[in-house]
Amino acid sequence: MAAIDIDGLTKQFGDVVAVDGLDLRVEEGEIFGFLGPNGAGKSTTIDILLDFIRPTAGTVTVLGYDAQREGEAVRRKTGVLPDAYHIYDRLTGRQHLEFVLEMKDADEDVNALLERVRIADAADRKAGGYSKGMRQRLVFAMALVGDPDLLVLDEPSTGLDPNGAREMREIIREENERGTTVFFSSHVMEQVEAVCDRVAIINRGQLVAVDTIDGLRDATETGEVLYVSVSELNGSTVDRVANLNGVGSASIDNGRLRVVVDDASKFAVLQAIDADVTSVRDFSVVESSLEDLFVRYTEDEQEVSA
Numbered sequence: 001m002a003a004i005d006i007d008g009l010t011k012q013f014g015d016v017v018a019v020d021g022l023d024l025r026v027e028e029g030e031i032f033g034f035l036g037p038n039g040a041g042k043s044t045t046i047d048i049l050l051d052f053i054r055p056t057a058g059t060v061t062v063l064g065y066d067a068q069r070e071g072e073a074v075r076r077k078t079g080v081l082p083d084a085y086h087i088y089d090r091l092t093g094r095q096h097l098e099f100v101l102e103m104k105d106a107d108e109d110v111n112a113l114l115e116r117v118r119i120a121d122a123a124d125r126k127a128g129g130y131s132k133g134m135r136q137r138l139v140f141a142m143a144l145v146g147d148p149d150l151l152v153l154d155e156p157s158t159g160l161d162p163n164g165a166r167e168m169r170e171i172i173r174e175e176n177e178r179g180t181t182v183f184f185s186s187h188v189m190e191q192v193e194a195v196c197d198r199v200a201i202i203n204r205g206q207l208v209a210v211d212t213i214d215g216l217r218d219a220t221e222t223g224e225v226l227y228v229s230v231s232e233l234n235g236s237t238v239d240r241v242a243n244l245n246g247v248g249s250a251s252i253d254n255g256r257l258r259v260v261v262d263d264a265s266k267f268a269v270l271q272a273i274d275a276d277v278t279s280v281r282d283f284s285v286v287e288s289s290l291e292d293l294f295v296r297y298t299e300d301e302q303e304v305s306a
């Protein structure tokens with residue numbers, strides 16, 4: 001069974017088409033990244049998954065339930081970490097969880113929940129004194145109440161420092177290892193790259209790519225960047241390298257040649273530089289980051305809208 005099955009989903013707000021014929025399937029047990037620039041339609045899609053808003057067309061099934069007709073069942077089995085949340089400064093972490101347990105009629109152990117998000121030692125402190133990361137982890141613990149089969153995380157690393165972001169990734173992984181499917185919406189590429197099994201990239205409400213990170217890299221021709229130290233580096237070197245077979249572009253970067261390899265092996269390009277242009281002293285290869293891929297998949301549309 002798919003954890004999430006989105007079929008022909010469209011949502012219009014007046015003239016604005018926020019989601020435009022989206023098809024997407026997330027398998028059970030995946031950590032799935034849902035990526036897109038601002039305004040791409042991520043929040044709208046999530047709101048439809050949870051039946052907070054109704055689609056204009058299409059169907060959505062979550063954990064086997066129809067999101068529209070069985071929205072309550074979906075929400076019962078789904079934990080949500082929204083991008084905006086409210087914490088009561090004068091209540092302790094423990095009190096927050098006790099409140100949610102009561103609301104959901106659950107009887108889980110508060111300490112164990114707080115331990116899963118690593119704030120058990122702050123359980124009896126007022127949340128007003130928590131750091132941003134701790135506040136977010138408290139909301140995460142609240143989302144874990146009721147042992148959800150699906151976690152929907154909307155921008156879970158925004159505003160966290162690198163340590164906080166890493167810790168959040170570890171917590172996400174641990175929850176996934178317990179069997180929970182994670183649907184992770186973000187425009188923080190590093191987070192997604194480090195933790196997700198597969199990612200979908202959406203832009204202007206449409207799916208532009210869905211694959212593993214490696215698969216996305218393979219699918220784009222300009223997969224790799226070479227940094228090459230050469231004996232002679234000037235404008236003419238750059239022009240000649242840029243005209244070599246398989247080279248997408250060339251430039252000077254920190255005293256080295258930066259060469260984007262398009263559709264040839266990087267070694268063939270290195271050999272050609274060495275044989276035809278100038279001798280190669282040293283080189284390094286940089287795999288394109290998800291950030292590069294993301295820009296490549298979405299930049300044309302953004303230029304149009306700029």
Ligand SMILES: Nc1ncnc2c1ncn2[C@@H]1O[C@H](COP(=O)(O)OP(=O)(O)OP(=O)(O)O)[C@@H](O)[C@H]1O
Pocket residue numbers: 013016017018019036037038039040041042043044045187
């Ligand atoms: N209630 C609404 N009324 C009118 N337009 C809306 C409404 N909600 C969203 N939109 C529009 O729909 C489009 C998609 O918005 P959405 O919030 O889903 O994008 P997003 O990918 O979540 O963006 P962000 O990363 O900025 O949160 C945008 O053009 C937005 O302005």
